[in-house]
Amino acid sequence: MKYENMVEGTFIERPNRFIAHALINENMEVCHVKNTGRCKELLIPGSKVYLEKNNNSNRKTKYSLISVNKSGRLINMDSNAPNKAVHEWLKEGNLFSDITLIRPETKYNNSRFDFYVEHGNKKTFIEVKGVTLEEDGIVRFPDAPTIRGVKHIYELCEAKKDGYEAYVIFVIQMKDVKYFMPNYSTHKEFGDALIEARKSGVQILAFDCQVTKESMKLSDEVEVKL
Template structure:
């Protein structure tokens, strides 16, 4: 997942889920926030952000010329260091598709497609694995504490629905995966955030027991790139 025209800025405030006010080169700019989550743990006044500039914003009819795509979080990860976290909620699906095409799973993967309908559902990715039809749901993870990544950061009935639909697919003979893309380094483990949404944690456990493969991977994060990297221990 590649970015262009990246600049840095300082977070000022977030009037609503969709925009943030950011100081960039001495000017206060209104920026689109490419993540509607709460993000309270790192969108704090004074935080350093990565912002993508869109030079063709006016021609495309965009309301803003900037999008917030990353943040530096202090005292983060298992080493309690300064970490760069990608917070673009659209990046995990693109990165997952690239990872599959590059041989991320052990068996040969072909015919990778995005946003594929199954019965009344739509899964993020569909592909053939060793000739077997397969589905994958992708969840981006930005919440961490002491090197433990967690999802979700707010209750998600939609997330529960996706898990149960994947369970149905697994029980019908499809290969089914949930990939938690941890949008940072410095992570030792992943767990469902039971304290925030116990129903999500219960659904994930049930899906795992029914044959859905639960995967978690960290990412290499730079100013220009987010790339899925190493496996992370999953604790359900």
């Protein structure tokens, strides 16, 4: 997936979940933050950030914050990017070579999964989770408690019992990491749910991404340690 009209700036502060102040061409700008997570380890005053300039004159903010340079590592923090990147990756035949249908945002019982896929004679639900939390090359999810995330995992277990294939794909929005693991210190229940999901036959995968200032693309599989 690609962005247009990218500019470089310097992060100043984040008054709330939805906006940030950044210095762009020596002007202070109010920017939309496309990630409502905490991201405290990313948005450090003085950090270099990369923003997409919006052409829509009706928007209150002229820029959207897309990625940040964290100690030399470029990390995409756009929460919409993982689904877009996975959609492209699926269409290229990377997970299944015989896909006949890809349907985003598909309801099952009390959940809405990111993708429903048909390939051959199989029917598959896929839930996508974007990962931006990194420390010493180890990446974790979530960075804040996610009751909705736990609900999705157990619904995938139910889908598996009903005869569907079921996948959780963690999209690590950066490159060159060691491995992925649940963030037990933040939300133990999510990690426990992943263990139960794996026991139920749900496939749990993680992939890092090639990230540039203008793009993000799924790259290599990363080890998952539960």
